[in-house]
Amino acid sequence: MTSTRVALVTGGSSGIGEQTALGLRKAGFEVYAVARRVDRMLGLEKEGITTFAMDVTDDASMVAGIERILADHGRIDVLVNNAGYGSYGAVEDVPIDEARRQFEVNVFGLARLTQLVTPAMRAQGSGRIINISSIGGKFYEPLGAWYHATKFAVEGFSDSLRIELSPFGIDVVIIEPGPILTEWNEISRQSLTETSKGGAYEQQARKVRAVLERADGKAMASSPRTVAKKIVKAALTRNPRARYPVGKGAGTILRARKLLPDGAFDVIVKRTYL
Numbered sequence: 001m002t003s004t005r006v007a008l009v010t011g012g013s014s015g016i017g018e019q020t021a022l023g024l025r026k027a028g029f030e031v032y033a034v035a036r037r038v039d040r041m042l043g044l045e046k047e048g049i050t051t052f053a054m055d056v057t058d059d060a061s062m063v064a065g066i067e068r069i070l071a072d073h074g075r076i077d078v079l080v081n082n083a084g085y086g087s088y089g090a091v092e093d094v095p096i097d098e099a100r101r102q103f104e105v106n107v108f109g110l111a112r113l114t115q116l117v118t119p120a121m122r123a124q125g126s127g128r129i130i131n132i133s134s135i136g137g138k139f140y141e142p143l144g145a146w147y148h149a150t151k152f153a154v155e156g157f158s159d160s161l162r163i164e165l166s167p168f169g170i171d172v173v174i175i176e177p178g179p180i181l182t183e184w185n186e187i188s189r190q191s192l193t194e195t196s197k198g199g200a201y202e203q204q205a206r207k208v209r210a211v212l213e214r215a216d217g218k219a220m221a222s223s224p225r226t227v228a229k230k231i232v233k234a235a236l237t238r239n240p241r242a243r244y245p246v247g248k249g250a251g252t253i254l255r256a257r258k259l260l261p262d263g264a265f266d267v268i269v270k271r272t273y274l
Helices: 015-026 038-046 059-073 096-124 145-168 183-196 202-215 224-236 250-259 262-273
Strands: 006-010 030-035 050-053 078-081 127-132 170-177 243-246
Touching: 006 015, 006 059, 006 096, 015 030, 015 038, 015 078, 015 224, 030 038, 030 059, 038 050, 050 059, 059 096, 078 096, 078 224, 096 127, 096 145, 096 170, 127 145, 127 224, 145 170, 170 224, 170 250, 183 202, 202 262, 224 243, 243 250, 250 262
Parallel strands: 006 030, 006 078, 030 050, 078 127, 127 170, 170 243
Antiparallel strands: none
16 A cells, blocks of 8 residues: 555535645645536646545445545545535525535535544544634624534534544644635625525625625635645644634634624624624
């Protein structure tokens, strides 16, 4: 079996996942990039990255993917749990099946892949699990309750897991991006508009959408490559930090949330979004 370090990146078809796969490959890893949209990963294949289809809501797909990598190399050194999306809309309006899907993709898919890679990492006495959370795992927005709930869950899951796996030489790292120039923002705005149309929250949705639109520009948002560089750093450093905020304004927002009481932070959120 190979002695080359092996990395798996989910959500590799665009944005942060695509740039992370390229960054890890450049750093010398044997990289597997997976996503549902295999046709979107042809460019990665040209860079020597192995790609194949994986759906993080399909257990058989995940099991088969991990078995394939272990059959090829006998090891997995880094798992980057990047697959995820933002589903916005009032709690009252979002169908509960969509809320469940948000958790399936953002939380349970991440958790299941963690389960699947842990035995191999434990056996080899080393490994690194890098979970892509968000500054949205520490603060909140109106009409974003389901999305923020998933990211708060990722934060708590990862913190517990970090202690749980440390005796086996496995590190767990949280990446907390701020606004990033990817498809995420557009998808979130679309779901917000569609879910709220004609209902009690339509006017509120327009204001929230405007905030999301402002955040989706070069003045406020960072590039996916910025996040990828931080992920690669977290994968390579000997003693990684527990979490890495990344992107314009990410550190400032997280410090404000930590220092301000709930009432004061509520005022800021209301003034921004309402």
